[in-house]
Amino acid sequence: MIRLPSNHAAVTAPLVASSTRFPGIPIGRSLLDGRPFHLSPVLVDDSVLPSTNSLALGGLGSGKSTTAKTCIHREILHRDHQAVVVDSFGEGADGEWAALARSLGGRVIKAGDFTLNPLSPLFPPQVREQLVRSLILAVEPGALTPQATHALQHALNHPKSASLNGLVDALACPEDGRWPAATLADWGVGAAIALSRYTEGSLRGLFDGEGASLPPTDLPILSFDFSGLDRNSPAIPSLMAAVSCWAEQVWLPQSTAVHRHLVIEEAWQILLSPATGELIQRLLKNSRRAGLSLKAIMHTLSDLGTGKAQDLAKLCEIAHVGRLGPEEAALTGALLGLPQWAIDMIPTLGPGQAVWRVGPDYVDIIQTTLTDDEAALTDTSSRRRTAQQAQAPAVEQAPADDAEPDITTGAEAEADIEETSPVPAEPDTGTGSDDEDQVDGGGEWAWDMPPNVVDIRHHDALQAAREGRCAEAADLAALGERADIAAHGINSTEAVAWISTRALVAELCGNPDQAVRLRATVARMGNHHPETTVNYEPQQQAKLSPDQDPEGPEDPTAASLRRLWPAAAAIVGLSLAIAFVWATPGGEEKQRQERQQHQQSQERQERQEREEKAARYQGKVPVALVIDGIHVNLVGRWDAAKKRTVLSLRARWDQHAQFLRMDVGDETVSSVRSKDTEPMRSPELVLPVDDPRADITVRVAVGGKHYKQNSRSPSREIRLSPATGTAFDARTGKKFPEVTVF
Structure with a gap:
């Protein structure tokens, strides 16, 4: 056995466990151990993944949008999910999600082609007011003073206010109410000026419709295409405010899909807007109750500023981070709680490779796989590829640096998809x-x-x-x-x-x-x-045409010699071997005897090691822990027959202990205190044992004085070693002090 120095062998950061599996659609393969990676967040147990919201980060060409499109495509095809996309970037006349939406039988709604009436009678009254307030804030953040708000509420009750034009008239020429009409007119000037931008100014045609129609709610995917608008235009947050209200008040209540996805491209612009930031925050917080998964896609978290970035990171249990610069990688890793080894890998990632964090504990590096059809649907680099081909028509160039790349495509990726599909209908996080x-x-x-x-x-x-x-x-x-x-x-x-x-x-x-x-x-x-590093990405190199020769014509004599030298080397090697055997009589028999002696010596050594292990075998492992301020004792006992083990978790008479739980693989047992005057029941878990010397990893969760039912409790992962009677922290490898059996 080769022993590496401690700086190579010691690994203290959280690692991806080879037995960890998530149910759901296939996404790609791990670059750490080569295993297929599956994930449909809604199928994961809520104790592991309380929220299904996700965050996609990465620089240009990192593959963040390609991965997002691939996941949505497979969720709709394999799971009958439904998606609404806010698409604010594209090439040519369409946004980058347009091809995918049309291929799935969805619809693309371009800004300007569809006029939304925010005062449609299909909206409840409170939604109409909220939507109008959002439109005002998008263009004039300071217009809604308390007086202007009252004037707006008064105008919304006027019969004219069935459209935005009628509402502006009601604000400019109000009727008497609790306050005189002249006073109400003065108070409503700012709101009327802001809304006039939508009826007479540069934003005309977006919200000044007279009809009552709304976007359909029964399509598999609906893409709101804002790519034709100026990135700095207030129309984008205004439209996003309208989409958010429609999604929250109309789409979610009327949709019959088993689960829904709201995808926001260039999310930083929408989250920073006062008109839409609070709406998105509310959707994030209420997503679990609404059966919604919100996916925010952006380049970096620093675009949001520290406060909003921290809030977003807390609300997203899933994150995949593509290639970023070292400074941005360090900032992102700190906000997401990534281990240092993962942060160090982010600047070196290739196209389609990303550090995935799922829940608080799982971290892996995943290579997204695509089929040929998916590669065509997610392609966003046609312009750059056309320019490259115009410069070098004889050479097929590699993918552009700032393209959303096709990482693993063709038959290899299709084989991966076919091998893992159809995906299971029920969650399966078992090991084996x-x-x-x-x-x-x-x-x-x-x-x-x-x-x-x-x-x-x-x-x-x-x-x-x-x-x-x-x-x-x-x-x-x-x-x-x-x-x-x-x-x-x-x-x-x-x-x-x-x-x-x-x-x-x-x-x-x-x-x-x-x-x-x-x-x-x-x-x-x-x-x-x-x-x-093991790399599963097929190398894409420039292909030369048949009449091109990078090194010119080859000398026939040199080519002939190059073809002959392997045969000559083989003949020389065989001659040397024959000469050695001829010169060493009995050499073959001597080697056979040496191999036999070595094998016997190895067998004796292994037998001796087994006897020593059997003599040292303890069969019981106690460990004392403090979790959430509660002193608990975890004990593992292996029976005399070495066929099963009994794990018990005790909090004794600690009056602040409210919740105890143990998890081993798929097995779970928990206990909740029913009355403060009664002792805490100690949960026990009985497991069959195949190898009595094998370690067992136990996840222990404890709820202390401030525990609330159905909330996540602090936890630790403990590795119990029956062969030595010792316990280790499964994450850091640190050994716990030895204690007596309780």
Whole structure:
């Protein structure tokens, strides 16, 4: 076994667990362990994911919009979900969501082609007032003084106020009410001037309709296309205010879909507007009750300022972050609570690669996969590609830097989708064997070989592990690693490649925890180069036409020699081997005896290690914890037959303990205090055991004095080791002090 220095082997940040799975649509594959990544937030248990809102960040060309479109496309196709999109960016005459919306049988509503009447009788009275107030705030934030608000409410009750033109007339020439008409007219001047921008000014034609029609609510997807408007125009927040009111008061109550999505492109502009910021905040906070998932897409969180960015990050349990600069990555990572290793990876991500955070604990690096059809529907780089082809018509250029890229496309991506679809209808977060994700029925590898592999030693080690010869595979990997460390150094790419191979060997031999630790070591190595990371993105290189030759004509003699030298090398090697055997009588028999002696010695050593482990076996692990101000005791006991373990969580007579819960895989048990005068019931969990020496990871959640029912309680993950009777913090690896059994 090769022991790495502590700065390589120690990993203290939260890591993606190889057994962690989420139910839902396929999105891509993990770049840490190669596993398929699925997620439909609404299918995840609310104890794991209380909110289904998400945040997509990334620079130009990072793939954030491509990923968002792909997720919505699959949710609608596979789950019968419904979506409304606010699209404020595009190429040509259409927004970038137009092609996707039309392909799904939806509708694209362009600003100016559809005139909305904010005073339509189809809106309830309170919605009409709220919508008009939002339109005023969008163009004149200071116009709604208390006096102007009263004048507006008085005018809304006038019979003329069936359209925006009638409302402006009612404000300019009011009738007597509680206050004289002259006073009401003075108070309403500011509001009337603001609304006149929509009836006579530059925003005319958007909200001054006389009819009562509203956008349909029964389409699979509806895209409001604002891409034809000036980015700085007040029309965008005004239209967004109208869309928000329509979505909240009309679409959500009338929609019959099992779940709805509201997607906001360039969300920073909408969230910063006084007219729409509060509306979006309210939708975010009420999304769970309304059966809505809101997805905000923007370049960076710094566009919002610290306060609003923090509020948005708190309301979004899901975030995927594409490539950003180092400073922006550090700011985003701090606001989202990302571990340092993930923050360090953000500036190095390629197109379509993103750091995903799901809930408070799960962090992974995911490569989005696309089919050919999805690649065509999500393409937003046609203009730049046309310009490149005009300059170099003979060469097919790679994707543009600022394009929303097609990361993994074609037959390979379609195979990934077909392999994982149809997605299960019920949530399934269970764990189990994942060999089917690694090796298919035909014996083909489902992942790329480790990077920088130019010899057969890696293949031999993996083949031995695949055939069940795990000890031999581990020895081959250790010998290869030792040789490359001696030849190239411990920080070399060759040594890193062996760590990746050892991770695959551990995976095949049923040790996923070790595999995760090894892959994390690769990711955390201080001088880690991008080329040492397993990359699932197919290389897209310029293709030369048949009549192009980058190096000119080749010398026939040199070509002939190059074809002959492998055969010559093989003949020389065979001759040397024959000469060695001829000169060493009995050499083959001697080698056979040495191999047999080595095998017997190894078997004796393994038997001795098993006996020593059996002698040290404790079968019980106690640990004392303090969570949410409550002192609790977690105890794991393995029975004499070593066939099951009993986990118990006790808070004794702590009068402030209100809630106790344990989670192990799919198994959950909890206890809630019924009366303050009664002791807290201690939950117990009985689990079958296959390997009595295997560690068990337990998630412990405790609600203290301020616990509220159905709220998330503070928790910790504890790893219990029955072989040594010790407990560790599953995130940091820190060992807990030994205590007596309670």
